[in-house]
Amino acid sequence: MTKRAGIRDVAREAGVSPATVSLVLNDRAATRIPASTQERVRRAAADIGYSPNSVARSLRTRTTRTIGLISDEIATTPYAVRMIEAVQDGARAHGHLVFLVSTAAERSLERDAVAALRDQQVDGLIYACMWHRDVEVPQGMPPGSVVLDGRPDRAGYPAVVPDDRRGAEVAVQALVDAGHRRIAYVDIDEDPSPLASGLRHEGYLAVLAAAGIDPDPALHVKGSADAVGARDAAGRLLELPPGRRPTALFCFNDRMAMGAYSAARRHGLEIPTDLSVVGYDDQQLIAAELDPPLTTVALPHYDMGRWAVEVLLGSREAPPDQGVMLMPCPLITRESVGPPPAEQKEPGRRRT
Amino acid sequence: MTKRAGIRDVAREAGVSPATVSLVLNDRAATRIPASTQERVRRAAADIGYSPNSVARSLRTRTTRTIGLISDEIATTPYAVRMIEAVQDGARAHGHLVFLVSTAAERSLERDAVAALRDQQVDGLIYACMWHRDVEVPQGMPPGSVVLDGRPDRAGYPAVVPDDRRGAEVAVQALVDAGHRRIAYVDIDEDPSPLASGLRHEGYLAVLAAAGIDPDPALHVKGSADAVGARDAAGRLLELPPGRRPTALFCFNDRMAMGAYSAARRHGLEIPTDLSVVGYDDQQLIAAELDPPLTTVALPHYDMGRWAVEVLLGSREAPPDQGVMLMPCPLITRESVGPPPAEQKEPGRRRT
DNA sequence: ATGAAAGCGCTAACAT
DNA sequence: ATGTTAGCGCTTTCAT
Numbered sequence: 194m195t196k197r198a199g200i201r202d203v204a205r206e207a208g209v210s211p212a213t214v215s216l217v218l219n220d221r222a223a224t225r226i227p228a229s230t231q232e233r234v235r236r237a238a239a240d241i242g243y244s245p246n247s248v249a250r251s252l253r254t255r256t257t258r259t260i261g262l263i264s265d266e267i268a269t270t271p272y273a274v275r276m277i278e279a280v281q282d283g284a285r286a287h288g289h290l291v292f293l294v295s296t297a298a299e300r301s302l303e304r305d306a307v308a309a310l311r312d313q314q315v316d317g318l319i320y321a322c323m324w325h326r327d328v329e330v331p332q333g334m335p336p337g338s339v340v341l342d343g344r345p346d347r348a349g350y351p352a353v354v355p356d357d358r359r360g361a362e363v364a365v366q367a368l369v370d371a372g373h374r375r376i377a378y379v380d381i382d383e384d385p386s387p388l389a390s391g392l393r394h395e396g397y398l399a400v401l402a403a404a405g406i407d408p409d410p411a412l413h414v415k416g417s418a419d420a421v422g423a424r425d426a427a428g429r430l431l432e433l434p435p436g437r438r439p440t441a442l443f444c445f446n447d448r449m450a451m452g453a454y455s456a457a458r459r460h461g462l463e464i465p466t467d468l469s470v471v472g473y474d475d476q477q478l479i480a481a482e483l484d485p486p487l488t489t490v491a492l493p494h495y496d497m498g499r500w501a502v503e504v505l506l507g508s509r510e511a512p513p514d515q516g517v518m519l520m521p522c523p524l525i526t527r528e529s530v531g532p533p534p535a536e537q538k539e540p541g542r543r544r545t
Numbered sequence: 546m547t548k549r550a551g552i553r554d555v556a557r558e559a560g561v562s563p564a565t566v567s568l569v570l571n572d573r574a575a576t577r578i579p580a581s582t583q584e585r586v587r588r589a590a591a592d593i594g595y596s597p598n599s600v601a602r603s604l605r606t607r608t609t610r611t612i613g614l615i616s617d618e619i620a621t622t623p624y625a626v627r628m629i630e631a632v633q634d635g636a637r638a639h640g641h642l643v644f645l646v647s648t649a650a651e652r653s654l655e656r657d658a659v660a661a662l663r664d665q666q667v668d669g670l671i672y673a674c675m676w677h678r679d680v681e682v683p684q685g686m687p688p689g690s691v692v693l694d695g696r697p698d699r700a701g702y703p704a705v706v707p708d709d710r711r712g713a714e715v716a717v718q719a720l721v722d723a724g725h726r727r728i729a730y731v732d733i734d735e736d737p738s739p740l741a742s743g744l745r746h747e748g749y750l751a752v753l754a755a756a757g758i759d760p761d762p763a764l765h766v767k768g769s770a771d772a773v774g775a776r777d778a779a780g781r782l783l784e785l786p787p788g789r790r791p792t793a794l795f796c797f798n799d800r801m802a803m804g805a806y807s808a809a810r811r812h813g814l815e816i817p818t819d820l821s822v823v824g825y826d827d828q829q830l831i832a833a834e835l836d837p838p839l840t841t842v843a844l845p846h847y848d849m850g851r852w853a854v855e856v857l858l859g860s861r862e863a864p865p866d867q868g869v870m871l872m873p874c875p876l877i878t879r880e881s882v883g884p885p886p887a888e889q890k891e892p893g894r895r896r897t
Numbered sequence: 898a899t900g901a902a903a904g905c906g907c908t909a910a911c912a913t
Numbered sequence: 914a915t916g917t918t919a920g921c922g923c924t925t926t927c928a929t
Binding site for chain 1: 925
């Protein structure tokens with residue numbers, strides 16, 4: 194890289210002082226400087242390819258137009274990159290650049306990251322979780338930093354999470370509307386249980402209650418978070434005697450719905466004819482690609498990410514005091530939901 | 546944020562000059578300053594919680610310990626975030642922070658990003674593609690910047706891409722080793738055809754040739770890149786008369802392998818008993834979760850990302866002149882490959 | 898309407 | 914062995 198042109202180079206070229214160049218190039222010239230001079234300055238700048246050194250400017254103005262995005266993990270839940278993209282887009286819209294640092298949720302790395310970012314004088318910090326959870330805000334996070342997809346343990350940090358309870362309601366309601374009354378919840382078996390697990394269970398129960406359906410505890414099963422765990426859990430459900438067997442499965446997530454598909458297949462059940470399935474997450478490359486495509490509830494990653502930057506950069510109101518913003522999770526209707534089978538029948542034969 | 550302590554605060558506290566503090570804190574004190582003074586300085590710094598302002602330091606040293614990572618897209622191929630993570634990790638290992646900017650592959654955004662990053666005085670730039678392709682290096686990219694998962698159109702840019710040809714060879718060889726001789730290539734139908742498509746085809750043909758198998762053009766089919774397109778393409782293959790039908794499918798990617806699974810299922814074929822399938826990408830949340838788990842070839846995203854930072858930051862040799870580094874793609878053996886069925890039989894019955 | 902000069906917080910020559 | 918000084922490239926009073 195050859196030496197970059199500086200403001201004094203422009204000044205010399207235009208026959209004015211550096212101060213004037215600064216004024217003009219920052220649109221602070223308003224009334225002060227005649228259009229002709231402004232024109233001359235801009236020409237000179239363009240001619241020599243001048244572009245201000247952000248570091249010097251930052252030192253002087255004490256604002257860097259950068260933000261830091263700390264994410265606890267990045268690769269495990271690939272679809273959550275939508276949050277990163279959203280933060281990116283929002284930052285760009287505000288003329289900011291973003292430092293990304295992922296910390297694998299290690300406390301010491303988190304502290305280092307916060308410190309490094311503060312040393313860089315970032316204008317704001319976002320702490321992003323890759324899944325809805327309680328978060329212990331890292332030491333040194335300046336108040337005003339926003340928490341993304343997590344619930345901060347301390348006040349002073351605006352936060353946004355998906356409205357999992359409401360999302361589950363929408364999902365289960367869709368099943369009720371299709372005529373189902375024996376609806377199972379294929380839950381995740383993890384310790385500690387994710388916040389989303391409980392919230393979605395609440396939503397599930399609320400809709401059943403509202404529909405006058407007595408919840409059958411046997412229809413709340415748990416399996417490990419992968420397709421195999423879900424396949425087994427769903428399998429147990431499908432082995433229930435005809436009268437007790439569910440006609441619809443609400444699955445904790447799309448990955449588990451994928452397992453439910455396997456179980457149905459192994460039981461000779463057609464989706465959605467013999468069994469309806471709803472997932473959660475709207476995970477790219479799963480939900481839409483399953484056969485048949487999966488009806489699911491979308492996690493509003495992009496919206497949450499956008500919300501976070503905008504609150505951080507002040508273009509949107511933070512929720513009053515301790516309030517956590519609940520972002521709606523829309524139902525994505527595809528083809529895995531149908532009316533319940535006319536009667537409880539024997540495991541069907543595959544169509545030929 | 547209350548006013549940060551500065552180096553002069555530490556100096557006053559320790560009863561020395563700012564210069565001494567700088568020396569000590571940067572481990573440049575070597576022989577010059579007695580241990581006792583050093584200790585005093587460090588104590589003072591710790592006491593008042595001093596941490597140097599990176600912006601000021603950068604202005605002075607003309608090096609920022611930051612790098613810029615420009616990625617053409619981020620959300621579409623979620624598994625490619627492994628590259629970002631790798632860059633992250635490598636940067637951290639070198640004490641650098643990374644600016645992430647995604648440009649949706651728009652030329653004007655790319656140019657803006659390059660300019661903004663240069664204004665920030667980043668120490669280096671990486672241009673990352675989300676899939677192996679030819680890249681027109683954005684205007685203003687300083688020579689020495691590295692291209693990740695792409696082939697630059699100009700010299701002066703070290704680059705790394707997956708060794709798709711060799712990867713395909715390994716995949717098809719696994720099939721040959723299992724005893725297959727009628728092996729199809731379920732290719733992607735896209736215009737322009739991705740580099741990987743052609744390279745993998747070459748690898749496929751090379752292995753067949755080496756095994757003395759005459760390639761049957763009817764076994765090279767194409768489908769759209771989603772599960773449905775692949776299902777149809779694979780379906781056509783499975784409808785071939787017994788003697789011509791393939792016993793194994795090499796799929797362009799895991800998503801298409803997923804479609805092949807659907808097709809097999811619809812034809813009453815069991816995997817791997819009746820049909821073997823190999824994918825490509827080792828896409829998280831697909832390959833491992835399919836039933837049965839998919840044998841596939843991994844794209845070395847992490848390794849490539851790591852390579853890129855290390856070359857950028859000088860801890861690894863760049864390939865000689867125009868050379869593009871080919872990163873090996875390892876075979877991930879799971880359960881979708883078996884020996885060919887004893888004889889061409891009628892579509893099998895599902896196990897009960 | 899413009900310029901001179903100070904200074905953001907640090908580091909690196911150069912003195913002492 | 915340590916301190917003084919002069920900037921890094923900009924912005925911003927304050928003078929003129």
